[in-house]
Amino acid sequence: MYDIDIDSLKNIYMNLSDEIYIFDTTLRDGEQTPGVALTVDEKIQIAQKLDAIGVDKIEAGFPAASKGEFEACKEIKSLNLDSTIVGLARSVKNDIDSILDADLGYVHTFIGTSPLHRDYKLKMSKETIISTAVEAVEYAKDHGLTVEFSAEDATRTEKDFFFDVYNEVSNAGADFLDIPDTVGVLTPVFTHELISYAKSVFDLPISVHFHNDFGLATANTLIAIECGANQAHVTINGIGERTGNTPLEELVIILNTAYGMNLNIDTSQLYSLSEFVGRLTGIKMPVNKPIVGDNAFAHESGIHVHGILNNSSTYEPISPESVGHSRKIILGKHTGANALKSKLKEYHIDLNNEQFDKVFSQIKTLGDKGKCVTDDDLKAIALTELASARETLIKLKGLGLMCGAAVSPTATVKLEIYGVEKETSHTGVGPVDAALNAIRYLIQDTMDIELEEYNLEAINGGTDALADVFVISSDNEGNKSTGRAINDDIVMASILAVLDSINKLLLMKKI
Structure with missing residues (x-):
């Protein structure tokens, strides 16, 4: 970091909370990634790994959504992990009952508040939305649940109504106020204004759930924390709806490194956790993905x-x-x-x-x-x-190839044989065969050879892989020798491998 007093900078420009909670929603919002569907067993394995690295809260799923979701939430809760297990619920009594039936003690409940959600999805008035949200919070609190409330699409909600909603659910007993940027439209400047004002108005801890539609989820989450947010929603690898959420690995490392915060997260497991989730979801990280990408180091x-x-x-x-x-x-x-x-x-x-x-x-x-x-x-x-450091009696001095639909594959080969250059052209069933026929012709006065074995392998996958050619050649006296060559051109690798074996045979004769 720059040679400045970080603590002084924090005191002047930041309103950092004494403790930041990491709320992982890989199993809920992360699973909403298009094309991703986790089994109950897979969700349990991920939850165990999240617990092992030390995340504070795990949103296990949406119990009311399906039988599988309900079972996953209930089984994860039964593991008695150190992490707090959370379930998602709409502001609907039946959804909250599913939370209770799954033996969860923490509910994340939500309702849309923006004009778009009010008019086109919920078809509810402002008054109805507030009363629905309040009733859900009160019902959950009456049944002993810890309640985190989200105003869905909060960042596109009118300012006055935004604060009316959060004020009412606060009075109803909510424990955490989560501010979601549901479609990722926030920028750092507006994040600063919004979270700073929310912290000045509400006494409850503030949570943030930011999406990455504009690539700003991590930056906005950091700004929110600088302004006093107490909790951040994250997902492993940043997976989630559309372009995903704030990545757990990025946020944790930045807070540890740049802000000097001890989150009690075992960062040494971040890469293996990323790979594990990538395998289960089928979502491979870009090589330039920060922290966990193949090119990160x-x-x-x-x-x-x-x-x-x-x-x-x-x-x-x-x-x-x-x-x-x-x-x-x-x-x-x-x-x-x-x-x-x-x-x-x-x-x-x-x-x-x-x-x-x-x-x-x-x-x-x-x-x-x-x-x-x-x-x-x-x-x-x-x-x-x-291997080629040994004495070379026959050397390749030139190679030309001609192939096409109208002509037979033809190879022109120039060799230096005992210091004398010779050149010829021959055809074959393919360019490799043509080149080998030319070699046989050029060395016929020196020795007769037979190619007894020819193996071609690609060292690595891909169309640009290097060719690894291994051959076994024999002469008319029954001597055999191996040859190997590596080249990005198959024909060249084949010729060099054959010449390698021929030179070995000639050295045998000299000995």
């Missing part, structure tokens, strides 16, 4: 990697270990020598200067072709370079 630029290797704080605001993540050094066209040396050292691969330069050059070339070199690619390239 990945580095390719030579300048950055050099800094990271000397002091990770140069280009990382937090350590990957603090969230259960890991650092990745990515190889590509921006890779520096330090990064490559670090990777080779990690895999105990010792190259001399000439071999290192060749591997470095190949990685740069692959990067310029738009390819990302994985760790498996690097190991294969480096080990191939080590």
